[in-house]
Amino acid sequence: MFKPFKSIRGPALCAALIAVSAAAMIPVSASAADLKKDLKIAFLPKQINNPYEVIADDGGLAAIKEMGGQGKVVGPSDAGASSQVQYINTLITQRQDAIVIAANDANAVVPYLKKAMAQGVKVVTFDSDTAPDGRQIFVNQANSEGIGRGQVQLMSKLIGGEGEFAILSATPNATNQNTWIKWMEEELKKPEYSKMKLVKIAYGNDDDQKSFVETQGLLQAYPNLKGIISPTTVGIAAAARYISTSPAKGKVEVTGLGTPNQMRAFIKNGTVKAFQLWDPGQLGYLAAYAAANLASGTITGKEGDSFDAGKLGKRTVGKSGEVVLGPPTTFDSSNIDNFNF
Template identity: 50%
Template sequence: MRTSPSRRASVLLAAVSSLSLLTAACGDTDDSADDDGTTNAKNAEASPNAPTKTGLTVSFLPKQVNTPYFTVADDGGERAVEELGSTFKEVGTEQGSDTAGQVSRINALTEEKVDAIAVSALDPDALCDALKRAMAEGVKVVTYDSDTNPGCRYAFVSPASSEDIAVRQLALLGEQIGYKGDIAILSAARTATNQNAWIKSIKRELEDARYQDMRLVDVAYGDDEAKKSYREAEGLLEEHPDLKGIISPTTNGIKAAAKYLSQSQSKGDVKLTGLGAPNDMRPYIEDGTVDAFVLWDPAKLGELAGHAAVALASGQITGREGQMFLAGDMGWFKLGGDGVITLGDPTVFDAGNIDDYDF
């Protein structure tokens, strides 16, 4: 149980599309083996109607504790886990690039014999050995927000498809700069799975004809640290004086970049968008530093991860494509390829709606 009181996100973003309510059991048996010769548990039988186990211990391991985004996300996870009759535990590091810290905490949770771990991975490869050991010991592993390799977990709770998130950010910036000029990206850690997927999709989308007059000139990494992200934003403008816009697909990065731009001569001239939390970005929307940005409801993301973790531990799903589980009043969710569970479409925040949200 967390010692700090749970904070509740008081809003809902755009409604997640409800999936058809199916009760038929999914999951034919398949005794195929993974690379090390052990039976692939993802192909075991599962039933969405299996009783929900209670008294479980579900641990959340975010990329970084004590940040607004993950505080809200993990509060959502806590709410789901406790409503399902189990115990929630949050562990983590205060450094946004401490992969070794994530590994050590996974190992500790395995030793503690927790029932499930929900982790937002800082690195797609570095956590794999620790996560595979946890799975071999019977721990159900879910990733949320940022994935690891599919073979190192049972399911991934994704905010939306990587392509949709990337395309929306680029389109917003294109609209703001008239689809013309040099742009840059201010990312988090170099190894962050979600960041790299979005950057790859942005680069691919830039090949579309409507972006023919836009050019990506640089990608900087602030490691989700406020001071470093601030310095990296400053460095981008110093190195690229003709820069027209920045995409920062990370809540800590966009906040730091907005702070820098709001105090610089480039305020209003260099456009900034990306993924941000409304409460962080409200001052910069109000003072004209930022026109619009996007995000999903992190509380709902954490809540869905909590439901997925308990569903795995209860045998309602095993991580196989096509299986379904009920996530409380959020409705039924279906696992896609590689065990991906998608929350829904992101929401665009601007001066017209930002005051409707509080997280």
């Protein structure tokens, strides 16, 4: 006969349960030394040829090299809602340790990312999130509310707090764009913006030529337009390029989110007075470290977990698995030459 296990009772049982419960509630804190070597981490941008995405992906690849892993970038040439699906399936087959994705659509890729996670692939979204059940961590460039409200505040300064303005967004399904626009609209409800009017939200689909044509259409449709906010690096550059050679130069203010290198000429020639952004290279770098820590098992992505992110220092996972890079910088003629990205 088998002897029954000796049961644990009384104080001993209570102590054991308390110890287990306490251990489960203690947030994980990881250092770079805890990372596995030779991790395979793939970056999947919205578009493979998007200048902003290239900078972000390069930052991620630099981090992966720094930690002794194997990095790669794959992705579509268009920003369609389902254009990333085939790449996710391929990366699963290749048995990547982690996928870092800037999602073109909040929901279209979720079933495939769930499949990846079910097979042990860790998933990090960055720049543009999916629904929360499609990933373990979202690395956000900055607080979404702060970005959206900040764009309206900057436009208000540029046009003197009154007049018509438009938004030139990326794709209609872009999670990040839509979130920022929601907060722009919230900011506009404040009484100090009562003389400002949002007349149109246009979509350039993160395509240079379409964004250029959409800018032309906005100026034709709204002859009293005083400003355009384009919270996409492709859109702001295309809008500035159109206005720089049109009669609207000096009359219509262009702002939004762009990189210093692509916008420097427009600042210098007076087409654009100010715009904002964070360092996309650092965004990719942080996302790579988040992915590596997940794949190494040093964190799980729950709120309170913290990890070493190389040169960016220790970072902590917040609510809903969000890790925030930091606040955006406002670039103008006084500081743009201090930045090179």
